[in-house]
Amino acid sequence: MTATALEPTTSSPTTAPPPAARRERSQPRALILVLAVVAMLVSLVPFYWLINTSLKTGGDLSSGSLYPADPSLRNYLDVLQDGDFLTALGNSAIVGVVTTALALSFASFAAYALARLKLPRKGLILGLVLSVTTFPVISIAAPMFKIWSDIGLYDTLPGLIIPKLTFALPMAIFVLTSFFREIPFELEESALIDGATPFGAFRRVILPLAVPGIATTAILVFISVWNEFLLAVTLTSTPGARTVPVAIAYFSGISEFDNPIGTISAASVLVTLPLVIVVLVFQKRIVAGLTAGAIKG
Incomplete structure (x- = not known):
């Protein structure tokens, strides 16, 4: 055995980065953290002021x-005792649930065809479907008001469900x-x-395998329908058919001498808080739903 074989082999130790390099790498992270905290505070200020x-x-x-x-x-108690607000709350729930159920039913078949079947120009078809969302709602509000008035769907819940479903x-379908x-x-x-x-x-x-995606889509659709205002205010005229956003806009307080800003704020908190809780609980699923398929198609 040669002498060189008996010599222990030594591996060079891992060289730690110098302190200056560590500081340079930590600075962007600290800046991102500060910007995130500032953005969070700016986002929470309106909600805090509302409460x-x-x-x-x-x-x-x-x-x-x-x-x-x-x-x-007191403002919360006054809002919960207002019959028109409770009616609008029920209308929003009905319109949101029915629209979400119909959207999931139709979208599941359309999405299956676009994702699994061998169809020509599937990308073009999906682009045409998404192009519907580019139309400004205000551009179709007036024609829909005239059509709905002529056929008897104005100021009805079905008259709200159909355009919101569109x-x-x-x-x-995209998600x-x-x-x-x-x-x-x-x-x-x-x-x-x-x-x-x-x-x-x-x-x-x-x-069954797409249940997480279906749940995510249901949350996104329901929140979108629940918050929609322009169609709801254009296609309704009485408290019996108004949804919550429109009812809040027409809220005038318990008496004509009251400042309605307190009750409006209380009603807004009651309507917004459940959605905030849902988003916080399911935020990972919502982000996954919005980013699914972004890398691999």
Whole structure:
């Protein structure tokens, strides 16, 4: 055995980056963190001011104080005792749930065809579907008002569901198409080999695997329909058919001598808080739904 074989082999230790390099790398991270905190605070200021105003009563409403001098839940109690607001709340729930259910039903079939079937120019078809969302709502509000008045759908819940469904479908189709594309084709092929029909494979294999995407789409569509204002205010005229955003806009307080800003703020908090909770709970699914298929198509 040679002497050189007996010599221990030494590996060069990993060289740690110098302190100056570590500081240079940490500076962008610190800057990003600061910018994120500033953006979060700026986003929360309007919501905090809304809650602050909703807890004020009487002369305190005209003050610009950062916190209520005498916090009170009177505005919330007044809103919950207002029959028109509760009716509008129920209308929004009905329109939101029905529109979301219809959008998911139609969009699931359309998205399956665009994602799984061999269709020519699928990208063009999807682009045409998404082009519907580029139309300004204000450009069709007046014609829809005339058509709905002529056929008897004006100031009715079906008259709100149909146009809201038109604008909800493109987003639902786009999100579901991205989710369906990520499901392996082998699973569907196995079901077809085992004797399942194409619809049976869609119902028994694709839909169960796409449940997370369907849930994400339902949340996005429901929030969009719940917050829609322009069509709701154009196609309704009585409290019996108004949705929550329109009811808040017409809110005048409990009596004609009250400053309605307190009750408007309380109503806005009651309407917004459930949506905020849903977004916070399902934020990862919502982000995944918006970014699904962004890298691989």
